[in-house]
Each structure stands twice: as C-alpha cells, then as structure tokens.
Amino acid sequence: MTETLRYLAAFDPKRLPHHFTDILIIGAGLAGLRAANAVASKQEVLVITKDDLRQSSSNYAQGGIAGVLDPEDRFEDHAADTVAVGGDLCHHEVVEMVVREAPRHIQQLIRWGTRFDEENGELELGREGGHRRHRVVHALGDATGKEVMRAVISWTRRLPHVRLWENTFTIDLVTYDGVCRGAVVATRHGMALVWAKQVILCTGGGGQLYRESTNPQVATADGHALAFRAGGELRDLEFLQFHPTVLYIAGTSRSLITEATRGEGGHLVDRNGTRFMAAYDPRRELAPRDVVSQAIVTQMQQTQHPCVYLDLSHLDARFVRSRFPGITHTCEEFGIDVTRDPIPVRPGAHYMIGGVTVDEDGRTKVAGLWAAGEVTSSGLHGANRLASNSLLESLVYGSRAGEGASHAAAAQSDDFRAPPIGYTATPQPAEALDLADIRNSLQSLMWRSVGVRRDATGLEDARHTIEQWCRYVLVRQFDSQSGWELQNLLTIARLMVAAASCREESRGVHLRTDFPEPDDIHWKRHVVFHHTTSPQLESAFQEMPPRPQ
Secondary structure (H helix, E strand, O other), X not given: OOOOOOOOOOXXXXXXXXXXXXXXXXXXXXXXXXXXXXXXXXXXXXXXXXXXXXXXXXXXXXXOEEOOOOOOOXXXXXXXXXHHHOOOOOOHHHHHHHHHHHHHHHHHHHHOOOOOOEEXXXXXXXXXXXXXXXXXXXXXXXXXXXXXXXXXXXXXXXXXXEEEEOOOEEEEEEEEOOEEEEEEEEEOOEXXXXXXXXXXXXXXXXXXXXXXXXXOOOOOOHHHHHHHXXXXXXXXXXXXXXXXXXXXXXXXXXXXXXXXXXXXXXXXEOOOOOEOHHHOOOOHHHOOHHHHHHHHHHHHHHHOOOOEEEEOOOOOHHHXXXXXXXXXXXXXXOOOOOOOOOEEEEEEEEEEOOEEEOOOOOEOOOEOEEEOXXXXXXXXXXXXXXXXXXXXXXXXXXXXXXXXXXXXXXXXXXXXXXXXXXEOOOOOOOOOXXXXXXXXXXXXXXXXXXXXXXXXXXXXXXXXXXXXXXXHHOOXXXXXXXXXXXXXXXXXXXXXXXXXXXXOOOEOOEEEOOEOOOOHHHHOEEEEEEEOXXXXXXXXXXXXXXXXX
C-alpha cells in the first residue's frame, strides 16, 4: 500500500498568519450552519467553506425532509421504514433518536423563515420511495434545499458571534498529541493556520469520485480524507447511494430528477415504452433507491440502451408544472416537455452513506474533532439511506455536534496557544502532472468498476489502477486546490475499493454480482479503516450494537 503524506502541503508557523476561534466549522452546508447556530452566543465561531455559501449539496437537494407530522403517522413507522431500507445495518437507537427529533427541527426551520409548501394552511406532505406514509415536507415544489439554505444562511448571517469565510480551502486538520487543534487552510491571500478549541467537520460527500453524479463540483470527499489523515476512523465506505433518476442528456451536467416525481405517480419505462419496475419489485417505482437503481441498470443492459425514461404524461399537466417547476424548466432548455415527452434518466452517484465514525452527539474518534452530515457514518442509514432522511440527519447531528463542541470549548481555558508544530517540504519530482486527466480517468474507472454493479474482477482492476496513480500523486506536495482535491479523491477511492472488495455479499446499495445475496452470518457488521502513525492501511470488522430491548 502506497504511503501517504500526513499533511498535503508544507507549512512553517513562523511564516503564516494565525487565527484563533473557539469553534471552527469546516463546511457551510445545512449541517455546518446548523452546528454554528447551536453554539453558545458567547463563543466565537468561524465557518469555512471552499466555495460560496450556495455551493453545497444541501442547496441542490430537490427532495424534502422526512418527519412524523401527520397525526395518523407514527415514529415507530418512520423508524421501521428507515431500518428496512437500511439493510438491517442501522443502529436502532440512532434511528429512534433522529426520527423523534425530526418534527422539532422542521418547526425550527419554519421559525427561521423557511417557507415549506402548504395546502389549506397545513404542511403539504409528500411520499417517496421506501416510505409507507406521506411524511416528507417540500419547498418550492422541487427546490427544498435551496429554500432551506436561503432561510438558514439568512438566520446565520444575523449572529454576531459567527464569522463566515468563503472561498477558503481546508488543506488539512492540524493535530498535536492526538488532539485536533485546528486546520491549515488556503485563502485568497495564501495559506494560514486556524487554531480552535473544538473543530466540527461538515464537508459533505464525494460524488465527484464518479463520472455520473448529482453532486456539485465541490463534493470531492475532502472531509473524509482530512479525518483519515488526522487519525480518524472511516466506516462502511462501500455503501454509496446512486440516485435512480438523473437527467441523461449527452454533453450536459447531470441534473437530479427528484424521487417525488415517482411519489406523485410517475412511471419508469424502457426504450420500448414498457413499464418494467413490477418485474423487479412489487412496490414498483416506490421501491427503495437501491432497488430502483439496480433495476434500471439491468433494464438498460437488456435493452442495449444508455438510459430509461420517466413518463409523467398521464398526470395532470398543470399539476406537474406547478409541483416540479425546477425540473420543468431544466428539461425545457433541452426541448423536453415533461407533461408530454419521456424524460431520459439513468442512475448517478448521489450520497455517501459511509464516512467518519461518530457517536450520537457527533464526536469522532479524534479528540477535539466532531462531525455531522454526509461526511459521517452515524448509524442512521445502515447500508442504504431512506429518501429525505439526509437533510434531517444534517439538522439533528449539526445541532448535537454544535451543542457538544460548545460545551467542550466552554470547559477549556481561554488562554490557549498554538502548539509547536510544522511540516517541512519534501523533494518533488520535476515533471508536472495533468491533474484533470487523472481526475477524469479516476471518475470513469469508479463508474465502470465500483458503480451500481460490482464484481471481484472489476474491483481488482480498479485497485491496481488506483494504486498506480497513488504511487506518484499522493507523494507530492501541491500548491493548488486542484492538486489537493485529486489527492483527497484518490485517498478515498482506494478505501472504497478496498471496502467493496472486502464485503463479499450484496446488501443495500452494495451489489456484488458474484455474491448476489446478503450474508448475515458473516457480514452483518461494519468495515472500518484506520490511518496509523506508520501510515499503513488497516481494516477491521466492527460488530453491530445489540438491538435495544
């Protein structure tokens, strides 16, 4: 296994500007801003984001937020749906906690100014795949994330103790004596050191590992790699959820077609116009995302066609346009009338279920480091995420991590200093690398060999190729964001391939065609990776916690 550098860039504390704060939050999506809002007002908070505040997966979320808001719904049903979709790898006590906190957090978003869709003065509740009831709140039809982030950003900007640094890339977490002390960052003005009593990681996912993805360009698995190099534990990286319906038009960026289209009665048909989902699952289009994604890939293979189609033509045209204005507009740009024309769709990488291991309050295995949102493995999702549980997790764990870090920082002395730490430059090869070419090649390889369907041959091919790239990429010290992002992508890609190779069964979003059935005897457990001081890769199996009585 190729050795990796502890820090991606050399830095000398005597030559860099220093900044101090009580709480450092890396990432400004919903989890990060929710964490900032939970910190006590007497403590200083610095939120860092690599792009502007709108460039997060939270902002692009078309789906809604699940919660028990209907008097006829029950927490037990929401929890049962979550566990069923999660392939029996969910932590039941975590599921129970999150679903019970959901209504409170949704109501808080409303108090902060979020305008959820209503009908006759009541919240309009939608239904999505895997849910047995209508329990999903939406905003602006199919732009929930955009509306939620508008309200939360506006609320956070009013808080005098919270500073927001945009266009600031976090190169690495800084650790000393096994404790996270802050981060080395790259701003518009150069590198800097940010020291904090407590650090919260909210960097989102890594959809840019794949050629076909719903994620924005910023989703390069940075937080996963940051935590790994700092000594954190990563868990269940073989579980990456593919969204079944991504608009497939050659030459364009991939736009998500929300699951709510199927919840409202949309049909999936193949190139021949055949509605095929009944052949794969009795729930048809409302089956969980892993089932629908795998069915679509199989149908594409059988019909020798690069996509399938979403048909809304049998639904009321006025309803479709008003319920899905964003999708209607996007498709119109390519000459598609969603009320009459079939919409070409295929799966795309959507959500990283595996991530940094955290406890119920968002603590990681590294002292002083917390995490929330898609960067984590909290135990909520198991082997597959239930639709509209992601923004919910960001709210619950962002709040808990913010409160926990705030309490921990309050117990520390205000007279804290930067520890004596630095990282020297290493000899660098003279030949420059075409970083874009390597990144494109990695994305194609991951899509081909570590996509919806996997087998030992493809995974071994991916392992071998990625290791070759790692040998000459991970040993370099770059001075640009593109180089650091590529190193983060390669770091996590090799772990994902190792985890997928290790798990010789099919469970949730992880489909091994050479091991097509789940194997509870051997694999009802987690795959865990640690980065040791020597930097060697270790994998371990972590048994599932006992089910609460």
